[in-house]
Amino acid sequence: MDISKRRGIMYPSFEIYGGVSGFYDYGPVGSKIKRNIEQLIRNYYVIDEECLEVECPTLSPEEVWIASGHLENFTDLMTECLKCGEAYRADHLIEEYTGKSCEGMHMSQLDDLIEKDRIKCPKCGGDLDKVYNYNLMFQTFVGPGKGKESAYLRPETAQTTYLAFRRLWEIGRKKLPLGVLQIGRSFRNEISPRQGIIRLREFNQAEIQFFVEPDKKFVENFDQVSNIETRIVTKDGKEFNISLENAVKKRIIGIQMIAYFLGRSLQLFERMGIDPKSLRLRQHKDEERAFYSSDTWDIEYISKIFGRIELVGISDRTDYDLKAHMDLSKRDMTVSYEGKKFIPHVIEVAYGIDRPFYCVIESCYREEKDRVFFKFPSEIAPYRVGIFPLVRKDNLPEKAREIFELMKKKRIHAFYDQTGSIGKRYARADEIGIPECVTIDYETLEDNTVTVRNRDTKKQIRVKIDELCEFILK
């Protein structure tokens, strides 16, 4: 967190006004890493999987959330102190007091526990009020005066993709499966978000909706992931290592398409620099699964600091959402396809962006006795290369700027630094994970070569300026 704040990776928002928990800024270094993560996901889904991409508003009218079920079901159980007014998530409060899990418990069960265990307000010791349902969506109103309409900030991008399904069906040339990606902000008004950037009130998502035939939840090129060996936890709590091929064969993962995108996601996370040994697949228990899903699998990262972190959730949402919007809007969502008429089912692949971002940072962090550095893969690193004149005189800065301008022209993202000793500049570059640093020295002026120092090995070699761009891009 010290490096993160000091070097502009991420820091709490509105710090000058004391901050508001659940809101973070991406700084100059972090915003680049974040965008690289998004671009990796986008390139894979849009180019390789031939998905369409859309961008919809984050603010949507109330009907959308009535139909989707979020107005009724997207809630946490809450209790407030009758004396000081402090608000708590009831299950968390009870879990902290008793050490026992309250997962899946109903309102009255939580009321009983509060009474039985004599749980009081941790802040003032006052009595707690009855547990009640608290909706996690932020509400606002669109338009002025008496005609204003209730609207909510979306808690997921998915619904806004579903709304335009008829258009997307036409634009996608009426073929299934039809994959639609949306990358953007979503919002959840958490009761008391802790864990820094792991539980944000405003966060980033990359969600892909695959519209499929109800009885064809599989892909043809499953062999591309079938050999992946991974740790797996099933909904009845069994944990073991298995290949995706066997997980599907033994019907541990019941839907082949879910297994396929779990495998693809494992590949993507590894490319981001997340240690695959820290990842596992976990099936949601029946009582934990979201109201719209018939089967959900997460990929979790086991963090040294935060414990398990959900990076992606892959769900079979069946025809739940399209049917719900069809019922409320009275617009037809059925398609005619290969002689059949049906409402498509949805396999959803829902990535967080902020959580993978954090896990990339944690996974790539390295401490050595004389330095710390981030071992970011090149396609994730905030800059591809650092450009340093050895000293600030004798025409070396001018020569270094020349090379910097060359990089700009080639659109290679470079970081120019001429302040402090070369050692300090290497240390600064290591702290933001720049893969290669180029030093311009007196030899450069003679023979047009530069020193290229590798972040991970610290090895230095001489490279001709003419060959530098190619060398860096390789």
Place this chain on the structure above:
Amino acid sequence: MDISKRRGIMYPSFEIYGGVSGFYDYGPVGSKIKRNIEQLIRNYYVIDEECLEVECPTLSPEEVWIASGHLENFTDLMTECLKCGEAYRADHLIEEYTGKSCEGMHMSQLDDLIEKDRIKCPKCGGDLDKVYNYNLMFQTFVGPGKGKESAYLRPETAQTTYLAFRRLWEIGRKKLPLGVLQIGRSFRNEISPRQGIIRLREFNQAEIQFFVEPDKKFVENFDQVSNIETRIVTKDGKEFNISLENAVKKRIIGIQMIAYFLGRSLQLFERMGIDPKSLRLRQHKDEERAFYSSDTWDIEYISKIFGRIELVGISDRTDYDLKAHMDLSKRDMTVSYEGKKFIPHVIEVAYGIDRPFYCVIESCYREEKDRVFFKFPSEIAPYRVGIFPLVRKDNLPEKAREIFELMKKKRIHAFYDQTGSIGKRYARADEIGIPECVTIDYETLEDNTVTVRNRDTKKQIRVKIDELCEFILK
């Protein structure tokens, strides 16, 4: 609009629920064009101008908007019908009735005009209520229960950039000018947005804040834009053609740095495909200028449909914002720089994204007697190339898929289409502005060449498959 909806450029959001004015979806084709526009702006400012980039939340606590002045000043004057409750923007209503401009008028002046001209509710003929101030920010509350905090969706990205100025100053190594880009969503709860995507309630911005020394509002490389000849309208209504060099010399544009970024923006808009002959610079009149600005210049596009459209506003915001946040937060915003202590001034370059997007679409639209097409520049076009097998048999689709896969590997965004006649496929490609189309025919199977058809000239040439990627990228 027909092409836009049918081909997935842009369409109204929440259509199945009747829509809400001021909200639009970017469809599969539009989202690509939009992202290309953003990338052009980002590359220019982050790489060429060496700006930092940040991403901040769209939801911010009330203090931010008290300090910035938006809670008090970011308002429209409104009136409601006493009979039917319909709400109107008072100045627009009066202008429609009288044909006269109400710009800069105060509440009581508008009240007087409504009385004098006997203006009634256009909907039901009822009497209109007193004019009142209506804040254009969307309000919501963060957190639950009695401790919930008032917050607003940001009406501009700028404030969220200013909040972290102290951090950015450190991260940017305490040098001026310091440029900071932010691309993201902003929100304005317009009273009755018309004009489709020109006035959105949720919209996209790319705003750059240049923190500068109060007496150094100039750049060294002004010669890069000084020769640009452009149409200009000054705040006293004079309109003429002039070079940027002369505009600065004659002190028509008082701040050289503003002239520089006006020039750079003209260059950027031309690269996006916007016709420079439809652009002009316009200085804000004193009564129209935002409350935080001492001088503002817009670049306007003269649309055949919507009249004048503001694409970018460049303002001297002085030390207004940093000073305001310093006053309210009690955090120091002064810097020590080259022996002086001061609060930096801000030159802001504020692009809309949705409006340039629309102007690109309008500017690139071409009608010929047998076709319509969009003449998008390659770096703006949604796809670089279309890949078509001549017929759906004799191994041509397989060969075409091979070339499609080759494009994927090179990350060249390609569009595969094998439905309908070649003529129809060219027409479809033209409708979304794909610059080149590649046809795989029987000759291809013999000599590994393909036909490449140019969108603008309709000329066809044969290219070897081995040289195809390079040809397309060129």
